[in-house]
Amino acid sequence: MDTYSADVIEIDSEHFLRFKVGNDELKIPITKDEPVEVKKVFNSLILKLKKGSFKFSIKEEENGDIIYHVAKEYIEQLNSELDDIYKELEESDLLEPDA
Secondary structure (H helix, E strand, O other): OOOEEEEEEEOOEEEEEEEEEEEEEEEOOOOOOOOOHHHHHHHHHHHHOOOOOOEEEOOOOOOOOOHHHHHHHHHHHHHHHHHHHHHHHHHOOOOOOOO
């Protein structure tokens, strides 16, 4: 299982959870509601799961703010969901042959 990095970035006063998956960079807004963008990121992650299992990690911050703690919890939930989806893809024989 690969582990990719995630971090919180700020763009124009909005916070995003940024995922680095290989050469790709995906961003989920965490301070505004953009369901279409979130859906696009999840679809991309599912396509990547077909190539092999992975999870995300975020650098520990001892004195992280509320945004950091929301992002950390989000990543924990996302990792659990990614694991479940990977198992379903495997059981349904939907993984790519190289996986």
